[in-house]
Amino acid sequence: xxxxxxxxxxxxxxxxxxxxxxxxxxxxxxxxxxxxxxxxxxxxxxxxxxxxxxxxxxxxxxxxxxxxxxxxxxxxxxxxxxxxxxxxxxxxxxxxxxxxxxxxxxxxxxxxxxxxxxxxxxxxxxxxxxxxxxxxxxxxxxxxxxxxxxxxxxxxxxxxxxxxxxxxxxxxxxxxxxxxxxxxxxxxxxxxx
Numbered sequence: 001x002x003x004x005x006x007x008x009x010x011x012x013x014x015x016x017x018x019x020x021x022x023x024x025x026x027x028x029x030x031x032x033x034x035x036x037x038x039x040x041x042x043x044x045x046x047x048x049x050x051x052x053x054x055x056x057x058x059x060x061x062x063x064x065x066x067x068x069x070x071x072x073x074x075x076x077x078x079x080x081x082x083x084x085x086x087x088x089x090x091x092x093x094x095x096x097x098x099x100x101x102x103x104x105x106x107x108x109x110x111x112x113x114x115x116x117x118x119x120x121x122x123x124x125x126x127x128x129x130x131x132x133x134x135x136x137x138x139x140x141x142x143x144x145x146x147x148x149x150x151x152x153x154x155x156x157x158x159x160x161x162x163x164x165x166x167x168x169x170x171x172x173x174x175x176x177x178x179x180x181x182x183x184x185x186x187x188x189x190x191x192x193x
Contacts, residue, residue: 083108093141
């Protein structure tokens with residue numbers, strides 16, 4: 001049976017919401033603010049339901065999200081968006097916030113190329129200017145934003161997400177976190193996922 005088989009696709013489609021729910025539950029449980037967020041994203045009861053929605057049917061990303069919400073019969077609380085390291089144009093995130101959604105920015109540690117020394121380069125301060133620009137852009141959104149830096153931090157050398165050894169990753173993550181705090185981006189809530 002292949003993914004092109006309708007039964008296999010249907011089974012996959014039934015599992016996907018459960019996987020998303022599990023991932024987001026774990027994600028919200030692991031929030032680490034840059035300092036102290038003025039408006040926490042922890043729900044008063046239950047959990048937030050969110051998803052990564054890809055562009056479909058010739059629609060924009062935003063229209064695809066609205067269509068997905070219509071299909072599931074409820075709005076998303078969290079919307080994931082993948083961003084490259086130097087991309088800090090957050091117009092879509094601003095729109096999500098205005099519509100009551102919490103943006104989750106999956107922030108790649110590179111702009112696409114493999115860089116097995118990226119964590120060390122970040123920790124040494126090589127990218128401080130770019131990180132400060134990103135922190136200010138997130139700060140200026142004025143509401144809580146989830147930041148998932150360098151997801152798949154357990155990647156091994158040669159894999160796309162690999163940016164260095166665990167100790168180097170931790171040093172890079174701490175430097176980024178500290179820069180966000182220095183720039184007053186306390187609405188940036190870091191997620192380990």
